Amino acid sequence: MTAVVALGGNALGNSLSEQMAAVKITAASVADLIEDGHKVVICHGNGPQVGMIQNAFADHKRAEPGADTMPLSVCVAMSQGYIGYDLQNALREELLDRGLSVPVDTLLTQVAVDADDPAFALPTKPIGPFMTEDEAKKLAAEKNVTVAEDAGRGWRRVIASPAPKEIIEIATVKTLLDAGQVVIAAGGGGIPVTVGEGHHLKGVSAVIDKDLAAERLAEQIGGDFLIILTAVEKAAINFGKPDEIRLSEMTASKAREYIAQGHFAKGSMLPKVEAAVLFVESAPGRRALITLLEKAKDGLAGKTGTLIVP
Ligand code: ADP
Numbered sequence: 001m002t003a004v005v006a007l008g009g010n011a012l013g014n015s016l017s018e019q020m021a022a023v024k025i026t027a028a029s030v031a032d033l034i035e036d037g038h039k040v041v042i043c044h045g046n047g048p049q050v051g052m053i054q055n056a057f058a059d060h061k062r063a064e065p066g067a068d069t070m071p072l073s074v075c076v077a078m079s080q081g082y083i084g085y086d087l088q089n090a091l092r093e094e095l096l097d098r099g100l101s102v103p104v105d106t107l108l109t110q111v112a113v114d115a116d117d118p119a120f121a122l123p124t125k126p127i128g129p130f131m132t133e134d135e136a137k138k139l140a141a142e143k144n145v146t147v148a149e150d151a152g153r154g155w156r157r158v159i160a161s162p163a164p165k166e167i168i169e170i171a172t173v174k175t176l177l178d179a180g181q182v183v184i185a186a187g188g189g190g191i192p193v194t195v196g197e198g199h200h201l202k203g204v205s206a207v208i209d210k211d212l213a214a215e216r217l218a219e220q221i222g223g224d225f226l227i228i229l230t231a232v233e234k235a236a237i238n239f240g241k242p243d244e245i246r247l248s249e250m251t252a253s254k255a256r257e258y259i260a261q262g263h264f265a266k267g268s269m270l271p272k273v274e275a276a277v278l279f280v281e282s283a284p285g286r287r288a289l290i291t292l293l294e295k296a297k298d299g300l301a302g303k304t305g306t307l308i309v310p
């Protein structure tokens, strides 16, 4: 079976030291699947990491005003390298410790978005350093970017989160997978690009949701299972309320009903359920699972998690 595993924030931690510790647990969870004979592609988030990279360059520019402003697309590329480095090594070590000699690669991955995606007219995702209102409005006027107040904490840039259309390096992902290798791809949702004039790919200031990017990738490689590993064991309705019901299985149509009723929070559980629905409806035989990072193997065995079926 070919599985695309999407890793959330808890798989990587919030700092350099946290990430070094977290990837060991993550590697064990993914190695369980590889040991069971599954072909695996790993996608992952990059929120804290890309924030750290961006802030570092913003500080650098403050110290040296003549320095270039580092484009977000470049920051995402850097975050793929930084996270891939730790994850690839942790997984290599875990597999070798289990007597498995499986090459692990990190693939710098670009993901095409539509230049006229409606998300560009409505940026929602806060990124980068906090500013005062005056600083933010000055930046907005000078750089043609959108700024907004972020949950009482100060002002920040907000950027668009467009839908992933196409994984540019998909042929490479397939080649490596067919060669029996484990591939880390589309990190942070992928480096967002638009296909411009001729063959030019243009990096854009946007972030692609990693669960939706993993879904596109899973479709494009002809995967069987989309496994979304996160901080909760199951998706729930009436989440956090006394009448919360944790779901062990739901059909895509039931999931659509729950989505319409607002059971899944925007920016966290909603994109996961949306990705799961898109995937199971994309071709016969496809399944999706949402569960805890540590429960991937148990989830696949039907012992826990939320299974999404057509
Ligand atoms: P990740 O970093 O893995 O993408 P997120 O924080 O974005 O994690 O999303 C997972 C979180 O979604 C859970 O930890 C939980 O707090 C939250 N959540 C929101 N709505 C629900 C729901 N209906 N059922 C379960 N979890 C939910």
Ligand code: MG
Pocket (backbone or CB within 6 Å): 008, 009, 045, 267, 268
């Ligand atoms: Mg998330």
